[in-house]
Amino acid sequence: MAKKDDSPDGLKLDRRNFFKTTGLAGLAESIAAPAEAAAQSTPAAVGPGDVPVRLNVNGRQIDLMIEPRVTLLDALRTRANLTGNKKGCDRGACGACTMIVDGRPVYSCSTLAIEVQGKQIRNVDGLATGDRLHPVQQAFCEKDALMCGFCTPGFIMASVALLEKNPNATPEQIKKGLDGNICRCGTFSRIFEAVSSVKGGQRG
Amino acid sequence: MKAFAYINPANEKEAVAALSPQVEQSMPLGGGQDLLARMKDYVTQPERLVNVKTALESTVTPVGGGLRIGAAMKMADVAEHPEILRMYPAISAAAIEVGTPQIRNQATVGGNLNQRPRCWYYRNEEFVCFKKGGDRCFSPQGENQFHAILGAGPSFIVHPSSLAVPMLAYGATFRLAGPKGERLVPAANYFTLPRQSLRMENVLAPDELLTHVILPAPGNVKSGHYEVRYKASHDWPIAFATVLIAMNGSVVKEAKVVMGAVAPVPWRSAEAEQALVGKSITEATAAAAAEAAMKNARPLSQNGYKVDVAKTAVKRAILRAAGIQTA
Structure with a gap:
């Protein structure tokens, strides 16, 4: 059997210790140069060790030193203190990790x-602007569209992407658009109600 | 997953140069929806990933009355492409049912066609089966309710691609690029049975890339596509079928019947096609063709029900092609 090294130690992704010792600001300063390999005419392979990775998340530039195998989800959760989206199955089967990349919902795991x-x-x-929730977040609160809440960040991101594409999504479009997300508590009918109540980006 | 090196080539030539002739040593990364999951489960452990999303085309180009589709095109874009829908509606119908919105936003045409089997023995690292270089298939004596009923042995996987079935029906050709240049392989010759090649499901070499799908002009055909599933989403069909028919007046002049999820390759049924030629399409003739499609079925201990499911898929795909309402 293969030797497994994707434990927190192997991945060097122990968030608690990491933030105790380094902090985000320290990390950004520790990086010498952004990924230049990709800009050369004959691209060189990078990794398998840490390589500089520059991400634009929520309009903010984040510079990281990570291995090529680190997923977007792990990079943001364990290296950038963006822990809103959850890790459920880690296999693209539950939707809790759903983020929007260039306008489209994807599984960040x-x-x-x-x-x-x-x-x-x-x-x-x-998603929220200061203390002001996004209309979809507001709708989830008002319709009580969650129980344990673990799936909620993923559902909200999938809903936001859906409504940005189809501001007046039909019931069928909502069902089809959210069928990549699963709620283990079974609050689907409330989630459907919440998303249906948001019309044209406004509370209807 | 095991740590790996990563390379992001700018074009097809660089991408091919970054691959390796050794099996699963340096592997192309498309949408990653299959590959990354396999790597997390230590089923596949490449030393290097070659991101081919920039290097390969992701657009649709008209060629000779047909269309050429870049292998890096996302499934969501295939599903919504107006020309694909107009000319090859069965491909649109298959694409929109693949996975989930998130998966379709990442998954590529090349990845869908080349994804590995969904067999639970293959997907579990503990079972070193033929597909992992082992010396047996665990399904005949094991849990085989989703396994093959046609053309199988000594491996009993079913081919996992939904696009492969309508593409085969429409007579697609795949363009492959390798270190010695390009080659064009008809879909009918691309997928291989386990008795031809046990470990892999197609003729693509480890240092080759599938770069384009070339679809000929569809001609004057009507099409029907029907999938039977446990779940409406987020799952592979139990059995499905694409049917194309060309009519001569009220009778079928020519038919193509291709089934998915029943065999280790997309399975064309000459028996069903012959059963349709010269007939008008009715419930009875569609049912007779579906019977013919399953004449040679050899189910395992737990998948006998798939024979009936496949018959239903074929029958309803035929009726849909004829414009007759189905459940």
Whole structure:
């Protein structure tokens, strides 16, 4: 059997210790240069060790030193203190990790951080404006569209992407548009109600 | 997953140069929806990933009355492409049912066609089966309710691609690029049975890339596509079928019947096609063709029900092609 080294130690992604010792600001300063390999005419392979990865998340530039194998989800959760989106199955089967990349909802657990450099990434941490919730977040609160809440960030990001594409989504479009997300508590009918109540980006 | 090196080539030539002739040593990364999951489960452990999303085309180009589709095109874009819908509606119908919105936003045409089997023994690292270089298939004596009923042995996987079935029906050709240049392989010759090649499901070499799907002019055909599933979403069909028919007045002049999820390759049924030629399409003739499609079925211990499911898929795809309402 293969030797497994994707434990927190192997991945060097122990968030608690990491933030105790380094902090985000320290990390950004510790990086010498952004990914230059990709700009050369004959691209060189990078990794398997740490390589510089520059992400644009919620309109903010984040510079990281991570291995190519680190997913977008792990990079943001364990290295950038953006823990809003959750890790459920880690296999693209539950939807809790759903983020919006260049306007489209994707599973961030099934996306390598290194391959979304240069793209506009949005996760649930960037959705509210100060204390003002996004209309979809507001609708989830008002319709009580959650129980344990673990799936909620993913559902909200999938809903935001759906409504940005189809501001007046039909019931069928809502069902089809959200069928990549699963709620283990079974609050689907409330989620459907919440998303249906948001029309044209406003509370209806 | 095991740590790996990563390379992001700018074009097809660089991408091919970054691959390796050794199996699963340096592997192309498309949408990653299959590959990354396999790597997390230590089923596949490449030393290097070659991101091909920039290097390969992701657009649709008209060619000779047909269309050429870049292998890096996302499934969501295939599903919504107006020309694909107009000319090859069965491909649109298959694409929109793949996975989930998130998966379709990442997954590529090349990845859908080349994804590995969904067999639970293959997907579990503990079972070193033929597909992992082992010496047996665990399904005949094991849990085989989703396994093959046609053309199988000594491996009993079913081919996992939904696009492969309508593409085969429409007579697609795949363009492959390798170190010695390009080659064009008809879909009918691309997918291989386990008795031809046990470990892999197609003729693509480890240092080759599938770069384009070339679809000929569809001609004057009507099409029907029907999938039977446990779940309406987020799952692979139990059995499905694409049917194309060309009519001569009220009778079928020519028919193509291709089934998915029943065999280790997309399975064309000459028996069903012959059963349709010269007939008008009715419930009875569609049912007779579906019977013919399953004449040679050899189910395992737990998948006998798939014979009936496949018959239903074929029958309803035929009726849909004829414009007759189905459940």
